[in-house]
Amino acid sequence: MTHPAAAITAYWDAAADDFDDEPDHGLRAADTRAAWANLLTAWLPPHPVDVLDIGCGTGSLSELIAEAGHRVTGVDLAPRMVEQARAKLAAAGLQGRFLVGDAALPPTGREKFDVLLSRHLVWTLPDPHAALNEWVGRIRPGGLLALIEGRWREAGQSGVPYVVGADTLPWHRGITADDLAGAVRPLVSDLRIEPLGADAALWGGPVTDERYALIAQV
Structure with a gap:
């Protein structure tokens, strides 16, 4: 029997090749890229800081963060996602560190960050409350937690059903802003x-489900 963690890794590895085809993943359209760049500029300090991008995927937000002059570390469970993130920043002539590891327990040791960013990730976590507590502990006093989340379907982007047992995840269809605020x-x-x-520019077109950012001071 495949271990759940192995199944999750395999799922996202399989999704890596097509992941950037989603407008808000690849940020290939100029208006979508600009919309996300503007959001990050509004949230992040104007001077260079250390940013931890949890569940970085193919590194599109990490690229924008590095482009703005910040020091970015990306973490993702899927090795093929991490490979693409490294290649993406290298092709752009940007610096970034990318690590393969569990988002709930990022493999960064005792290191602290000024900003922790996560997008569309908490629905995949078996214990999101424990992960949130861990993440806050990775942020320096006065730092920022930025969670981009929503309430949607539980499947990923590869066109195949998510791993067996996904419906038992606490937030497998996402989480409302009110509920996430209550947890944080x-x-x-x-x-x-x-x-x-x-x-609509953020998503490459209109959306009808709930999407939001939770911005918190630590």
């Missing part, structure tokens, strides 16, 4: 919710 609020000093669903 005890861990941080302040937070706000920014609705993102109305900005």
Whole structure:
């Protein structure tokens, strides 16, 4: 029997080749790329900081972060996603460190970061509350937690069903802004919710499900 972690890794490895075909993954369209760059500029400090991109995928947001002059570390469970992220930044002439590892327990040792960013990841976590607690502990005092999330279908982007047992994940269809705020609020000093669903440029077209960013001060 395949171990669940191995099945999850295999799923995202298989999705890696086509992952950037999704407009908000590859950021190939100029308006979509600009929309995400503008969001990151608004959230991140104007001076260079250390950013941990959890569940970095093929590195599209990491690329924007590095392009803005920040020091980025990306973590993803799927080796093929990490390979593509490394290649993407290298092709752009940008610096970035990418590590294969569990998003819930990033393989960065005792290192602390000024910003921890995660996009569309918490629905895949078997214990999201433990992961959130771990993530906040990786952020320097006064730093920022930025979670881009929503409430949607549980499957990924490869066109095949997600791993067996996915329906038992606590947040397998995503999580509402109110519920995520309730989970994060005890861990941080302040937070706000920014609705993102109305900005079609972010997604490559209109969306009808709930999409938002939770921005929290640690």
